[in-house]
Amino acid sequence: MDRNAGALVMRILVTGTASGIGAALMTMLGADAIGLDRHGADLVCDLADPAAIADAASRIDAPLDGIAHVAGLPGTADAAIVLAVNCLAPALLTDALLPKLREGAAIVAVSSIAALRCDWQADALDALLDGGFRALTHHAAKLAGPEAYEVSKAALSRWVVRQSAQCQPRGIRVNGVSPGPVETPILTDFRMTMGEDRIAAAAGLVGRHGTPAEIAAAIAFLLSAEASWINGIDLRVDGGFHTVRAMAA
Numbered sequence: 001m002d003r004n005a006g007a008l009v010m011r012i013l014v015t016g017t018a019s020g021i022g023a024a025l026m027t028m029l030g031a032d033a034i035g036l037d038r039h040g041a042d043l044v045c046d047l048a049d050p051a052a053i054a055d056a057a058s059r060i061d062a063p064l065d066g067i068a069h070v071a072g073l074p075g076t077a078d079a080a081i082v083l084a085v086n087c088l089a090p091a092l093l094t095d096a097l098l099p100k101l102r103e104g105a106a107i108v109a110v111s112s113i114a115a116l117r118c119d120w121q122a123d124a125l126d127a128l129l130d131g132g133f134r135a136l137t138h139h140a141a142k143l144a145g146p147e148a149y150e151v152s153k154a155a156l157s158r159w160v161v162r163q164s165a166q167c168q169p170r171g172i173r174v175n176g177v178s179p180g181p182v183e184t185p186i187l188t189d190f191r192m193t194m195g196e197d198r199i200a201a202a203a204g205l206v207g208r209h210g211t212p213a214e215i216a217a218a219i220a221f222l223l224s225a226e227a228s229w230i231n232g233i234d235l236r237v238d239g240g241f242h243t244v245r246a247m248a249a
Contacts, residue, residue, distance in 0.1 A: 016071030086152035164232035180238030
């Protein structure tokens with residue numbers, strides 16, 4: 001597909017562009033978007049490696065119109081790497097790129113409705129975020145894969161709130177998107193870690209799983225000028241799953 005067709009002209013850095021939601025978002029944003037992934041992207045970077053993140057950030061020219069933190073790992077991966085990629089890499093990459101973001105830029109981080117299952121309080125999530133990569137081994141040793149995923153996404157949602165307040169004086173908006181199950185290559189991993197019945201039940205309540213394009217559309221909106229008065233929120237993109245489940249309870 002021609003990435004210029006009907007595209008928004010914005011210089012947005014998108015992580016996790018090799019497949020799924022990130023690939024769909026690149027199609028929507030057009031040729032000015034910059035893709036980052038472990039392979040097959042404009043910038044090749046291992047988001048579990050702080051040095052690689054710093055190097056990738058140094059190779060991105062200013063000004064940037066925004067960042068879309070889409071890359072993420074499921075609970076089938078090592079817990080330390082899940083925490084590193086899902087919540088700490090977005091924070092580190094954003095810190096490195098803040099000087100290159102224009103005033104009025106936008107940042108969107110892809111969390112998950114699985115974050116709602118995490119029972120960590122805000123102070124514990126703050127400690128994880130503030131401890132950086134050095135704290136990973138300590139926390140990861142106490143977490144199984146599925147729990148590490150939930151914690152990582154809860155921490156990412158917490159980071160959105162904190163970062164939105166920090167960036168507000170520059171007019172930089174920071175928002176989150178929390179999808180339900182989506183038909184991406186890692187949906188099989190979620191079936192393994194969360195249970196086939198749980199994933200199937202989500203589709204049963206709302207009729208199907210989401211598509212990458214549907215999640216990408218929500219991200220693209222939050223990155224756009226049309227969302228100029230939206231800041232510091234988490235947008236659930238789950239087909240109404242949580243609402244339907246709550247009403248049925």
